[in-house]
Amino acid sequence: MQAFIPRPFSSGEFPELDSLLTLIRRAGSMLRSEVVCEVRARGRQLPVHCLELGSTDPNAPAVGFFGGIHGVERIGTQVLLSYMQSLVERLFWDESLLRQLENLRLVFMPLINPGGMLARTRSNPAGVDLMRNAPVDADHGVAFLLGGQRLSRHLPWYRGSADGGLQPEAAAVARVVEQRLQSHSFSLSIDCHSGFGVKDRIWFPYARTREPIACLPEVYALRTMFRATHPYHSIYRFEPQAHQYTTHGDLWDYLYDRSRASNDHLFIPLTLEMGSWLWVKKSPAQLFSQLGMFNPLAPHRHQRILRTHLTFFDFLIRAAISNQRWRPRGAQRDVMMESALSYWYGPQGSLRPATPKT
Numbered sequence: 066m067q068a069f070i071p072r073p074f075s076s077g078e079f080p081e082l083d084s085l086l087t088l089i090r091r092a093g094s095m096l097r098s099e100v101v102c103e104v105r106a107r108g109r110q111l112p113v114h115c116l117e118l119g120s121t122d123p124n125a126p127a128v129g130f131f132g133g134i135h136g137v138e139r140i141g142t143q144v145l146l147s148y149m150q151s152l153v154e155r156l157f158w159d160e161s162l163l164r165q166l167e168n169l170r171l172v173f174m175p176l177i178n179p180g181g182m183l184a185r186t187r188s189n190p191a192g193v194d195l196m197r198n199a200p201v202d203a204d205h206g207v208a209f210l211l212g213g214q215r216l217s218r219h220l221p222w223y224r225g226s227a228d229g230g231l232q233p234e235a236a237a238v239a240r241v242v243e244q245r246l247q248s249h250s251f252s253l254s255i256d257c258h259s260g261f262g263v264k265d266r267i268w269f270p271y272a273r274t275r276e277p278i279a280c281l282p283e284v285y286a287l288r289t290m291f292r293a294t295h296p297y298h299s300i301y302r303f304e305p306q307a308h309q310y311t312t313h314g315d316l317w318d319y320l321y322d323r324s325r326a327s328n329d330h331l332f333i334p335l336t337l338e339m340g341s342w343l344w345v346k347k348s349p350a351q352l353f354s355q356l357g358m359f360n361p362l363a364p365h366r367h368q369r370i371l372r373t374h375l376t377f378f379d380f381l382i383r384a385a386i387s388n389q390r391w392r393p394r395g396a397q398r399d400v401m402m403e404s405a406l407s408y409w410y411g412p413q414g415s416l417r418p419a420t421p422k423t
């Protein structure tokens with residue numbers, strides 16, 4: 066086997082894209098690689114890749130890994146590249162992984178907004194925030210600007226024009242999710258972000274409303290299993306995104322609601338929101354760095370974050386493979402719904418799952 070030394074993320078004009086291309090070359094024909102969209106930024110034509118491993122049988126479960134939607138949140142892309150590197154190396158020797166992939170599809174879009182990352186902007190090159198761009202309006206008022214705005218592309222959290230449709234990067238994500246995840250009887254996704262709060266959070270829809278999602282019992286089961294299986298890894302707060310703030314245009318709200326049009330599959334979209342304020346608290350000098358609010362700058366912290374979340378990614382894969390064993394059904398599901406409503410929405414549990422708004 067050829068020796069492989071991963072490139073550090075700290076060199077070159079675009080180290081994440083360089084690392085991704087190196088990974089693709091390293092994996093060769095074992096990894097299916099496709100450029101699903103191209104964007105132009107700073108005089109360069111940049112690819113948006115979709116990478117895949119494993120089975121395409123619709124009866125096999127599928128897990129999608131997404132990152133780099135916001136160009137300044139480089140750590141999300143780096144965490145996924147770190148995980149992909151581990152998987153690619155295991156392809157060369159790990160019989161258990163090869164067996165898993167016979168009945169599992171893994172889909173990766175680790176660098177969704179390369180134009181924003183190259184230019185060090187949250188938005189894409191058109192000035193649009195890709196996580197405010199979906200045709201979904203929040204039920205109630207949202208925080209000024211943060212909740213998504215159509216005032217100007219020069220202000221943050223710009224949704225794009227009302228009749229502009231999805232931006233090319235967001236449309237590519239939607240195509241990949243609908244064709245490569247929601248085509249399976251069961252699928253999960255995790256989208257990696259950073260920048261909110263001091264704690265790492267696992268968010269799930271909705272962002273547009275405080276009403277619960279229909280698959281709340283399944284999310285509650287996942288949370289319960291993760292905490293029981295990894296009691297010393299309880300770093301995450303699982304919660305609906307709307308518990309923190311509501312927004313217009315959330316892409317995962319949109320894709321989740323669309324998936325509910327059909328009853329023959331279950332799609333659970335999760336978001337990993339890494340709590341970068343803690344990194345700033347520990348190293349206040351980060352505030353003076355252009356990317357410091359969203360990325361760990363201390364080398365030891367950076368390395369720790371690159372390995373910390375791999376446990377959760379592995380958990381998601383095992384949960385997807387074993388979904389028939391743990392998904393609550395019948396009366397058990399009703400009990401799980403009551404527990405989940407009580408846990409996230411108070412003892413009265415007065416709110417009930419929302420109907421799709423597509």
Ligand SMILES: [Zn+2]
Nearest residue numbers: 135138258259
């Ligand atoms: Zn983000």
